[in-house]
């Protein structure tokens with residue numbers, strides 16, 4: 059009997075994605091209507107999905123490929139993040155971002171740099187504006203002595219990996235950011251800072267010359283055929299030889315990895331455009347990115363005209379939401395916390411308003427693994443970003459595309475060696491426990 063996979067939940071975005079909004083409107087992609095046929099359908103138009111398409115077309119330029127995105131390209135999590143495309147180990151569940159061992163960290167760095175190189179080539183090929191993909195590095199900011207010690211430990215770990223970094227003192231941090239909040243900072247040069255919505259728009263625009271892209275077309279059912287699948291949306295259908303699910307946590311909505319994925323929402327706020335007077339009071343450099351030395355702390359970023367305006371973006375607060383949606387109340391509560399974090403760092407900008415606040419869905423596995431490869435006959439996944447999807451989902455998309463075409467390499471090997479995401483404890487205990495744990499970690503990260 060033909061297997062039918064009904065889709066239990068569709069993505070819901072809460073709050074306006076500031077990165078997309080500041081770029082202004084763009085020409086929309088079509089909605090899927092009627093009946094079509096193609097070689098590969100990719101479900102999801104984020105980092106994973108679009109990278110999969112690019113890799114498919116690199117390996118087989120004759121393959122006909124379609125992307126189906128539930129919402130609008132650039133308005134999902136791919137356009138809601140802070141835009142740090144990080145090359146180094148950035149283990150969010152650790153105390154200081156270091157990974158399990160030096161050997162695993164070394165190979166992860168090489169893979170992350172492979173993803174960055176893949177993205178850089180796309181930027182060049184599709185003439186994506188330079189300001190959307192800047193090789194500028196980032197700083198791990200520290201406020202407390204404890205956080206500074208974490209930075210020192212991380213610097214030693216990087217030295218053991220032969221990775222360069224530079225410790226900045228409080229004065230240097232203020233000269234960079236305009237904020238007297240930080241005690242020190244650890245600068246690492248390899249991170250690319252994205253205008254995430256700009257990069258995703260550019261990638262989709264470049265790919266649209268050889269592949270069909272549909273948006274506002276949520277997939278509601280997959281029906282297995284003798285060969286391949288029939289992919290159903292409310293107004294159209296595509297029969298295809300292979301499907302790549304590149305929809306991150308919504309893999310579970312298609313019936314896979316049930317009870318194994320943690321659906322986390324992160325929140326961000328973006329200021330209004332800073333006036334010349336506010337810019338003078340702020341001081342500092344025009345572009346910088348500060349991640350917290352404690353992974354549960356606050357990320358700050360300053361952007362300028364080349365990214366869509368002179369603004370500061372604050373990211374903090376994480377909430378587990380197994381229903382895969384954040385409420386308007388969640389965003390409002392997070393926005394209040396973010397305002398407080400901003401004011402602590404920039405008391406000189408107390409009159410500056412937050413123009414946009416939003417939530418974004420990401421997906422973690424308890425054991426930090428992703429799912430990239432074959433999951434059923436003619437069905438593949440590039441999912442479970444573990445919070446670092448600018449690089450990890452780019453790699454997952456590459457791996458899924460290579461697997462579809464029977465190509466084996468270091469990226470497919472990396473994902474093939476990963477175990478399944480570990481099963482989570484039963485609800486609701488797990489949910490209450492995880493949210494309490496997150497809040498405790500946030501409280502402990504306090505000023506960071």
Ligand SMILES: Cc1cc2nc3c(=O)[nH]c(=O)nc-3n(C[C@H](O)[C@H](O)[C@H](O)COP(=O)(O)OP(=O)(O)OC[C@H]3O[C@@H](n4cnc5c(N)ncnc54)[C@H](O)[C@@H]3O)c2cc1C
Pocket residue numbers: 065067068069101102103104105106107126127128129134135136137138139140141142143144275276277278304305306308323324325326373417418419420440441442443444445446447448449450451
């Ligand atoms: C506030 C915030 C800050 C972050 N900061 C960073 C950062 O600095 N660096 C970093 O690396 N990561 C960061 N992240 C995480 C990053 O955004 C994600 O890891 C990344 O977007 C995952 O990419 P993806 O392509 O796997 O999934 P997504 O970007 O979520 O794309 C999946 C797509 O699938 C679509 N989809 C789902 N179901 C269906 C369906 N039924 N039919 C059709 N389409 C469907 C969705 O609409 C979505 O667009 C942050 C996230 C947030 C929210």
